[in-house]
Amino acid sequence: MKFISQILMLFSLTFFGCSTPYDQVHIPQPEPSIYKPGTLPPSGKKKPATQNPYKIKGIQYTPIASSKGFVQTGIASWYGKKFHGRKTSNGEIYSMYAMTAAHKTLPMNTWVRVHNLKNKREIVVRINDRGPFITGRIIDLSHTGASRIGIIGAGTGKVRVTALGRAVSYSKKTKTPTDFIPVDYWKGNFTVQIGAFQVKANAKEYRYKLSKHYQNAHIAVFTDSRGTFYRVRIGQFTNLKDAVRYSEKLIAQGISTAFAVAE
Structure with missing residues (x-):
């Protein structure tokens, strides 16, 4: 002692x-993250994603260790030009035109399917940021992602988020992910x-x-x-x-x- x-x-x-x-x-x-094929930063270094608990406005959030079986229903919002070019929580540069999103607790680089429960549109985006920190909202989409499921005008929409995992293969033609395994820390x-x-x-x-x-x-x-x-x-x-x-x-x-x- x-x-x-x-x-x-x-x-x-x-x-x-x-x-x-x-x-x-x-x-x-900006924190280190695990970069997989197709998402390597310019340096080419692979680093582990932040899984540390953090606190915003007096509320503590604890990132979950595994995305396996994760499904969540709630309100999606989006963020665009104001944040375009800034660093995200995992150290990448945010692009309002990329298919990415912010989530409070999913492991970084988890791909998720976002299903608009009103118009039935779906997208697949990768988590590379933390947020949204507004009560009732569960995911912040990029401008492009929000546009594709039709919530730009309204600003928000009710969605179901289903975790797909880490991408392990990509389409040669579209460069979009085709196969996934659960992110498991x-x-x-x-x-x-x-x-x-x-x-x-x-x-x-x-x-x-x-x-x-x-x-x-x-x-x-x-x-x-x-x-x-x-x-x-x-x-x-x-x-x-x-x-x-x-x-x-x-x-x-x-x-x-x-x-x-x-x-």
């Missing part, structure tokens, strides 16, 4: 003057994040202290509009459940900032 107290003291000093540690209250910002590479620093030296010192008592203590570097962050993580797991259990164990030991993340 003496070691844990020292760690917590160091962590508190590092964030002196902040009401909450970085990454604990997460407002959607219960399996993969996971670890537990317990600190985020903007001063690299502090992150390195924290990692060194942790390495004496925990396996796989390492630093993950992340940069967004707020700057560069050095995220200190420990542990290595092949499924999310084990990572969550480990984070809960650390919290019980006094490291309240621990939470499971995909790598």
Whole structure:
């Protein structure tokens, strides 16, 4: 417990003057994502999507680990020119002409079928952003997507959203996805994040202290509009459940900032 107290003291000093540690209250910002064939960013790097809980206007949202079997009925809206060219939550550039959408909790890069329950029109779009954060609305479509199911004029429409999963093959002619598998974050590479620093030296010192008592203590570097962050993580797991259990164990030991993340 003496070691844990020292760690917590160091962590508190590092964030002196902040009401909450970085990454604990997460407002959607450009975050890494899993890019699949046909959706690679210019750098060509493949990175895991953000699955961290985040808070908007006092309400906390927790992204679900798997899209398998997901069906939701509610109101769809759309966003267009005002956001065109801005970064989405997974780091891509939003295009009002692309077949994409925003959802509050589905894993990033999940393809979904959106069925307009009034006129029976359907579209297939990919989730690359978070939202909408207006009561009663379940999905924000791009301008093109909204136009194709006929809700541009009204602004909203009642729809059914059915998750298809991650695209595994595409049409050679239209470049649209043809086959899918469920996005599942219960399996993969996971670890537990317990600190985020903007001063690299502090992150390195924290990692060194942790390495004496925990396996796989390492630093993950992340940069967004707020700057560069050095995220200190420990542990290595092949499924999310084990990572969550480990984070809960650390919290019980006094490291309240621990939470499971995909790598």
